[in-house]
Amino acid sequence: MTETDDTPENAQPPAATRPAHGMTGHALIADYLRRLDGSPGVYRMLNAKGEILYVGKARNLKARVSNYARPSGHSARIARMIRETASMMFLTTRTETEALLLEQNLIKQLKPRYNVLARDDKSFPNILIATDHPYPMIKKHRGARKEKGHYFGPFASAGAVNRTLNHLERVFLLRNCSDSMFESRTRPCLQYQIKRCSGPCVGKISEAAYGALVDDAKRFLEGKSTTIQRELAEQMQAASEEMEFERAAALRDRIKALTNVQQSQGINPRTVPEADVIALHSEGGQACVQVFFIRGNQSWGNHDFYPRTGSGAEAPEILQAFIAQFYTHRPPPRLLLLSHPVEDEALLADFLSERAERRVEIAVPQRGEKAELVENAARNARESLGRKMSESAAQAKLLTGVAEAFGLSSPPARIEVYDNSHIQGAHAVGGMIVAGPDGFIKSQYRKFNIKGTDLTPGDDFGMMKEVLTRRFTRLLKEDPERKSDAWPDLLLIDGGAGQVSAVHEIMVEMGVTDIAMVGVAKGIDRDHGKEEFHRIGQRPFALPRQSPVLYYIQRLRDEAHRWAIGTHRAKRAKAVMANPLDEIPGIGAARKRALLQHFGSAKAVSRAAPIDLMEVEGISEAMAETIHNFFNEKG
Secondary structure, eight states, rough: OOOOTTTTTTTOBBBBOOOOOOOOOHHHHHHHHTTOOOOOEEEEEOOOOOOOEEEEEEEHHHHHHHHHHHSSSSOHHHHHHHHHEEEEEEEEOHHHHHHHHHHHHHHHHOOOOSSSOOOOOOOOOOOEEEEEESSSOOOEESSSSOOEEEEEEOOHHHHHHHHHHHHHHHOOOOOOOOOOHHHHOOOHHHHTTTTTTTOOGTTSSSSSHHHHHHHHHHHHHHTOOOHHHHHHHHHHHEEEEEEEHHHHHHHHHHHHHHHHHHHHTTTOOOSSSEEEEEEEEEEETEEEEEEEEEEETHHHHEEEEOOEEETOHHHHHHHHHHHHHHSSSSSSOOOOEEESSSTHHHHHHHHHHHHHHHHOEEOOOOSSSHHHHHHHHHHHHHHHHHHHHHHHHHHHHHHHHHHHHHHHHSSOOOOOEEEEEEEEEEEEEEEEEEEETTEEGGOOOOEEEOOSSOOOOOOOHHHHHHHHHHHHHHHHHHHOOOOSSTOOEEEOOOOOOOHHHHHHHHHHHHHHSSSHHHEEEEGGGGGGTTEEOOTSSSSOOOOOTTTTHHHHHHHHHHHHHHHHHHHHHHHHHHHHHHGGGGSSOOOOOHHHHHHHHHHHSSSHHHOOOOOHHSSSSTOOOHHHHHHHHHHHHHH
16 A cells, blocks of 8 residues: 555554455445454545545544445445445544545545545635835735745635735835845836835835835735725825825825725625635536635635536535545635535534634524625526536537547547747747646646757757657656546647658657547648648548537637747747846846946946956955856857
8 A cells, every 4th residue: 555645644554455355345345344443544445446436534434434334225326336346445543633634635646436526726826915025015926825924815816816916006005026126226117107106115105104004905905994994084184184285186096996996805794704605506416616715804706616526426525525625735714604514514623723723613604694695605606507517518519529520439538739839949849738528628738848959940840749759758657557537538739741640650659559649730821711630541631611620629729829839938038038147156136236237238247357347246256257257158
């Protein structure tokens, strides 16, 4: 048995893992039962091929597993799982809370067929007011909270953060520039000119006055906007009475911007300062979970999730599994408002409280404002699932059409589309996009920096060969038995017979010859709608101009082109903005700034003699020699 890195330190080695030969289902489980005790822990059920069917946790392993040993009284889903069980594995833990954590980590890693799986593992952005500078900056932050400062979130999307930041800059005039840009400013930037920054970089505001703005921003993000608005109104009135009309007008603009922020927040509950509202709607074996984030009595947006329902799990199990997985690596709020009761509510509350290091309450409200919030989330979940099911039906029809058009045995579950982008071979990149029954799978997109040194500039065949070689070499290394869903059913190559032949040659060399491959060429006059399709050993063909499948292939090809050219432009822009001083060992932001201020440009620095370089503050004799030698060696 191989354990994961997320196994609790005090989890005990597997117990009673010896399979009972010749037995399956109820009889096999009953045989294991004789060797189990009442410890808390995690159990796994495996089929005859050794594939994990289900991962579960228990306060008492013997009591929990005994339920599966009964020959009747199970739902159709559980009965089917029991029939397929050919062996089991067990791992004991010290507490049931540890068992719950281990269970969720194993579910995420192993993705068992009969478990509920929260498939979207994205992180959510926050607003950060950094405190490692006398004049703190305000910015969007995503990921681990390692920077020093005050974090506010999560927000449902980057768009929600950007809109809020846009308004906050107008209200509180906090800077959003980097520390290095702040230090290098000699005159106010555009943000100051359009009244979205108070200009601390050039002394337009004192440190104390700027600190007061920071405190106001923090109070607003904590939900104390009414107090701030009243104080601004009083300041505006005082300025007006003192005949300081310019200052009064600036305060009026800030009040107007603050009002716009409040209006953009949507639902702003009066009695719920901090909560996540989580509502589930399931239908036809599919489920949607809608999560609304409420912080500081403000709604910071919502996000929908479509968990895999574990072959038909009921609402309490789906919601419990989703919540446990959702907060495994996210800080939970003080209150969770749910649309349905969950399994093991007390255990789940203990688990979340342990993660948050404070008490977390779970509630299923029946009346009042909290119930209205849940009903709103439930309505969104219902509507989102309806749209999703409609889109899935249309997508399934398109994939069936793709299978018929290209002679596939079944509709493809994973389509990979490849394209290259470069300018006469410069800054060459390859792009891969992925599509399936749920549409574009953007978390699976990949980019490849072309590394081949023996390629002729602009050699599209050679670039495509390199991309496919790297992609499938890694796949063969990571999943040689093709147990994961990372293997494609269809490859679409942007190009004609030459590209397809080049890719086919590579695939044969690697022993991967059973994946369908089609080249999509622009066709006559490179006209959109006259695409030709190329396959190894077959004549090129075209689809009817009004064919929905043709439109779908065009969308896939255009998305691959968008992804590849966007990656290429980013790489090119980075190269254009690159400064040779960045490559010199020992040259950081301060020395780089001093050199540029003294000489005017990196080119002038490259021509300077060591004695001239030593005139710059912070440049010693040894550093001057390092800089001089760097540019001499370069050219």
